[in-house]
Amino acid sequence: MGRKLLLKDINVPGIKSFEVYRKMGGYASVEKALKTMTPDSVMEEVKKSGLRGRGGAGFPTGMKWSFLDRKSDKPRYLICNADESEPGTFKDRFLMEYLPHALIEGMIVSSFALGANTSYIYMRGEFRWIFPILEKAIEEARAAGFLGNNMLGTDYSLELYVHSGGGAYICGEETAQIESLEGKRGNPRNKPPFPAVVGLYGCPTVVNNVESIATVPHILNMGGDEYAKIGIGKSTGTKLISASGHINKPGVYEIELGLPVEEFIYSDEYCGGIWKGRKMKACVPGGSSVPILPTELMLKTAKGEPRLMSYESLSDGGFATGSMLGSGGFIVFDETACIVRNTWTYARFYHHESCGQCSPCREGTGWMEKVLHRIETGHGKMSDIDLLVDVAKKIEGNTICPLGDAAAWPVAAAVRHFREEFEYHVRYPEKVKDPKHFEKEPFVSEKKAVAA
Amino acid sequence: MAKVTIDGIEIEVADGTTILQAARQIGGEIVPPAMCYYSTLKNSGGKCRACLVKVAAGSAKDPRPMPKLVPSCITTVQDGMVVENITNPTVLETRKGVVEFLLLNHPLDCPICDQAGECDLQNFAYNHGVSKTRYEEERRTFEQHDIGDKIKLHMNRCILCYRCTYVADQLTDNRVHGVLNRGDHAEISTYIEKAIDNEFSGNMIDVCPVGALTDKTFRFKQRVWFTKPLDAHRDCPKCSGKVVLWTKGNDVLRVTARKDQYNEVKEFICNECRYDHKDMNDWVIEGPRHIERGSVISQNHYEKIDLVKLKADVERQLKFQEGKRLNEANNTPA
Numbered sequence: 001m002g003r004k005l006l007l008k009d010i011n012v013p014g015i016k017s018f019e020v021y022r023k024m025g026g027y028a029s030v031e032k033a034l035k036t037m038t039p040d041s042v043m044e045e046v047k048k049s050g051l052r053g054r055g056g057a058g059f060p061t062g063m064k065w066s067f068l069d070r071k072s073d074k075p076r077y078l079i080c081n082a083d084e085s086e087p088g089t090f091k092d093r094f095l096m097e098y099l100p101h102a103l104i105e106g107m108i109v110s111s112f113a114l115g116a117n118t119s120y121i122y123m124r125g126e127f128r129w130i131f132p133i134l135e136k137a138i139e140e141a142r143a144a145g146f147l148g149n150n151m152l153g154t155d156y157s158l159e160l161y162v163h164s165g166g167g168a169y170i171c172g173e174e175t176a177q178i179e180s181l182e183g184k185r186g187n188p189r190n191k192p193p194f195p196a197v198v199g200l201y202g203c204p205t206v207v208n209n210v211e212s213i214a215t216v217p218h219i220l221n222m223g224g225d226e227y228a229k230i231g232i233g234k235s236t237g238t239k240l241i242s243a244s245g246h247i248n249k250p251g252v253y254e255i256e257l258g259l260p261v262e263e264f265i266y267s268d269e270y271c272g273g274i275w276k277g278r279k280m281k282a283c284v285p286g287g288s289s290v291p292i293l294p295t296e297l298m299l300k301t302a303k304g305e306p307r308l309m310s311y312e313s314l315s316d317g318g319f320a321t322g323s324m325l326g327s328g329g330f331i332v333f334d335e336t337a338c339i340v341r342n343t344w345t346y347a348r349f350y351h352h353e354s355c356g357q358c359s360p361c362r363e364g365t366g367w368m369e370k371v372l373h374r375i376e377t378g379h380g381k382m383s384d385i386d387l388l389v390d391v392a393k394k395i396e397g398n399t400i401c402p403l404g405d406a407a408a409w410p411v412a413a414a415v416r417h418f419r420e421e422f423e424y425h426v427r428y429p430e431k432v433k434d435p436k437h438f439e440k441e442p443f444v445s446e447k448k449a450v451a452a
Numbered sequence: 453m454a455k456v457t458i459d460g461i462e463i464e465v466a467d468g469t470t471i472l473q474a475a476r477q478i479g480g481e482i483v484p485p486a487m488c489y490y491s492t493l494k495n496s497g498g499k500c501r502a503c504l505v506k507v508a509a510g511s512a513k514d515p516r517p518m519p520k521l522v523p524s525c526i527t528t529v530q531d532g533m534v535v536e537n538i539t540n541p542t543v544l545e546t547r548k549g550v551v552e553f554l555l556l557n558h559p560l561d562c563p564i565c566d567q568a569g570e571c572d573l574q575n576f577a578y579n580h581g582v583s584k585t586r587y588e589e590e591r592r593t594f595e596q597h598d599i600g601d602k603i604k605l606h607m608n609r610c611i612l613c614y615r616c617t618y619v620a621d622q623l624t625d626n627r628v629h630g631v632l633n634r635g636d637h638a639e640i641s642t643y644i645e646k647a648i649d650n651e652f653s654g655n656m657i658d659v660c661p662v663g664a665l666t667d668k669t670f671r672f673k674q675r676v677w678f679t680k681p682l683d684a685h686r687d688c689p690k691c692s693g694k695v696v697l698w699t700k701g702n703d704v705l706r707v708t709a710r711k712d713q714y715n716e717v718k719e720f721i722c723n724e725c726r727y728d729h730k731d732m733n734d735w736v737i738e739g740p741r742h743i744e745r746g747s748v749i750s751q752n753h754y755e756k757i758d759l760v761k762l763k764a765d766v767e768r769q770l771k772f773q774e775g776k777r778l779n780e781a782n783n784t785p786a
Contacts, residue, residue, distance in 0.1 A: 168634070170634070185630070185631060190497075190498040190523070190526050351635060351636075353634070353635070354634065354635040354636070355634050355635070355638075356612060356631070356633070356634045356635045356636060356637070356638030357499050357612070357614075358498075358500070358501050359499070359500050359501055359502075359553045359554050359611065359612075360549065360553050362553075362612065362635060362636050362638070363553035363554070363557060363636060364553055365635070365636075366556075366635065366636045367553075367556060367587065367589075370589045387586055394546065394549030394550075394552075394553070397520045397521065398504060398520075398521060398546055398549070398550075399501070400498060400499070
C-alpha cells in the first residue's frame with residue numbers, strides 16, 4: 001500500500017461534515033499556522049516540501065507564492081482554480097465532493113501564508129451540485145470560528161467565496177479565470193504582467209489548483225522536510241490520479257509519486273489491468289492535452305528504464321518519446337481503440353473550447369478537427385497527415401495561452417506514434433466507415449510484423 | 453533609454469517602448485505587420501499574432517533568448533535586447549502560417565468588398581503569405597447585420613481583432629457592442645440591432661482592418677482607387693474636424709478620419725463630420741492627401757505627376773504599338 005495523505009480518511013463515514021473532519025484531525029494546520037507560525041514560515045515550509053502545482057504545469061507552488069508582489073499596498077488575493085474541465089481529469093471534483101473541508105482548510109492556511117483577506121474558489125459551471133456542498137462547508141467552518149474576522153483570536157481575517165463559472169474550459173487558464181471572476185468575457189490576458197503582480201482587480205493574485213491547496217495542510221502538519229521525503233527526486237509527495245478508459249477499475253487513486261506505471265496499470269490496488277483480458281495499446285498519462293504514448297514507450301522509457309509516475313520520468317525523452325504528468329488524467333486505450341477517432345474527439349473538444357481571441361488557435365483548432373474528421377470517416381488523403389503535423393506546428397507556441405499548445409500536442413503526438421493507423425484510414429476507406437472498425441478487426445501494425 | 457537592435461539596426465528608444473514602436477521609429481521593411489494592434493486604442497494588440505518576432509537576446513543583463521516568439525506590439529524593449537524580424541526564417545514561416553489561418557474563413561470576395569485596395573489583410577497576405585490555400589472545407593458563415601443605420605457588419609470577413617470593441621469601450625460613453633460566442637463562431641455583435649447611436653460610433657469603420665465594418669453611405673458607390681483623397685477641415689464643436697474627403701469630380705463620396713502611414717487614426721472624428729457633410733462647400737480644402745502606404749492610392753502618387761516620366765512612358769508605349777503594327781505588316785502573308 002502506498003502512502004495516503006489526501007484520501008486517508010475518505011472511507012470514514014460522515015467525513016463531509018465538519019464534526020467528523022475535525023475529529024479526524026482536521027483544521028489542526030489552521031490552528032498551528034495562525035497561532036504558532038508567521039505567513040513567511042508557512043511559505044518556507046511549502047517551499048521546502050517541493051510541492052509542485054497539481055493543475056498540469058507542475059510549477060513549484062512555493063516559488064509561485066514567493067513571486068507574489070508583497071511590497072505593494074494593494075490587497076492580495078488567492079484564487080482556487082476548481083475549473084477542472086480537462087477531458088480525463090476528475091480528481092478535483094472528487095476531492096471537493098467528498099472532502100470539502102480539506103479544500104476549505106487548505107484555502108485558509110494558504111490565504112494566511114499569502115496575506116490574502118479575501119479568497120475565491122472559482123468552480124466550474126457544470127459542478128452545480130458541489131456548490132451547496134462547499135457553501136455548507138464554509139458556513140460550518142465560519143460557525144466554528146475558522147473563517148471571518150479575527151479568526152481564533154488572532155488579528156487575521158478571511159472571507160471565502162465560491163464562484164461558479166459559466167462552463168468554459170478556457171476559464172481554467174489563470175488569467176482567463178481572473179477576467180471571468182471580474183465579470184468579463186473569459187479571454188486570457190497577455191503576459192507579462194503576470195497575475196502575481198497584476199491579477200484580480202489589478203491586484204497581486206495567486207491562482208492554485210484544488211489539489212495543491214488541499215495538500216498544504218498536510219505539509220504544515222508533517223513539516224516541509226518530512227513531506228519532501230515522500231515521492232522521488234523533485235517529484236515530491238502524493239498525487240491524485242484519475243484513471244479512466246479500458247481498465248478494470250477506473251477511479252481516483254492517490255499514489256506516491258515514483259510508482260512504476262506498469263504497477264499502476266496492472267496491480268489490483270490501482271487500475272487492475274486492462275478490461276476484458278485485452279492488451280493495452282496506448283495511454284494518455286496526464287489529461288487530454290498531453291501527448292499520447294504507445295504501450296512500449298509508456299511502460300519503459302526510450303532508454304529502457306521502467307517509466308515511473310513522476311514529473312521527470314513521464315517527460316523523459318521530451319515529446320519525441322515522452323509525455324507529461326499533467327493534471328493526472330490517466331486514460332488507457334485497449335487494442336480495439338481507434339487512435340484517429342480519439343484524436344478527432346480531442347480536436348473537437350479544443351475546437352469547441354477555443355476562446356477565439358488569437359488567430360492560430362481560433363482557426364487552427366477548427367481546421368485540425370475537420371481534417372481529422374475527414375480521415376476518420378474515410379475521406380482522407382495521404383497529404384492530410386502531413387497537413388495535420390504542419391498545422392499543429394504552426395499553432396504550438398504561437399498563441400496567447402496554453403490552449404493552443406494543448407490542442408496541438410495530442411494531434412502531433414498521435415501522428416508521431418500512430419502514423420500507420422492514419423495511413424490505414426486513408427488506404428481502407430471502406431473499412432473505417434463503421435465507427436467501431438477496430439473492434440471488429442483490431443489494427444495490426446505492418447511495420448512491426450515486418451520487423452518480427 | 454534603452455538600446456535595441458532590430459534586424460541588425462541599432463536604435464535608442466525611451467523605456468517602456470514596445471518592440472513594434474521601436475521598429476516603426478526605424479521604419480521600412482523591418483516593421484512587423486500588425487492586424488490587431490492600434491496605437492491609439494488602449495489594451496489593443498497581442499491577438500492576431502501577425503507581429504510575432506524572435507528575441508535573440510532578452511537584455512544586456514540577461515542575454516538569454518526568449519523561448520517562444522513574442523508579439524512585438526505588446527512586448528516592451530529592454531536595454532540590450534536583440535530582435536530578429538525579417539532576418540529570422542522561423543518568424544517568416546510563422547507569419548505565413550498566421551496569414552493562412554486568417555484567410556481560412558475569410559471570404560474571397562475582394563472584388564465586391566469596399567475595403568479592397570486599402571485592406572490590411574490584403575497587404576498582409578500579399579507581403580507575407582502564399583498564393584494557395586490548403587483548406588478544403590466549407591467556410592463558416594454568418595448573416596449580415598446592421599449596426600445602427602450607417603454601419604454594415606459583414607461578420608464573414610471579420611478577423612476578430614477586437615479593435616471596434618475597444619472603440620466602443622474607449623471613445624463612446626457607454627459600451628454598446630462586444631464579442632459573443634467563442635472559437636471560430638465568435639462574432640462581433642450587439643444584442644439590440646440599430647441600438648448604436650452615439651456620436652463616435654463611425655470610427656469603428658476606420659479602425660476595422662478588413663471589410664467587416666463598412667460605411668453604408670459609401671457601400672458599393674465607388675472603388676477606392678477611382679476616388680481622390682483630399683485633406684479638408686471644418687469647425688466642428690465635437691471633434692477636431694480634420695478629415696479626408698474621398699471625392700470624384702465635385703462629389704464627396706466618403707469622409708474618413710486621417711490615417712497615418714500604418715493605417716492608424718490619431719484624431720478620431722464625429723459622426724456628423726463623417727456622414728452629414730458630403731458637400732465640398734462644407735469643407736475647407738487643404739490639398740491632396742499624401743498616402744504613403746497601406747492603400748492602393750499610394751501606388752500611383754497622382755498628387756505629383758512626374759511629367760517627364762509620363763511623357764517618356766507615353767512615347768515608349770506609342771513606339772511599342774508602332775512596332776507591333778510593323779510586325780503585323782511584315783508577318784501578313786502577301
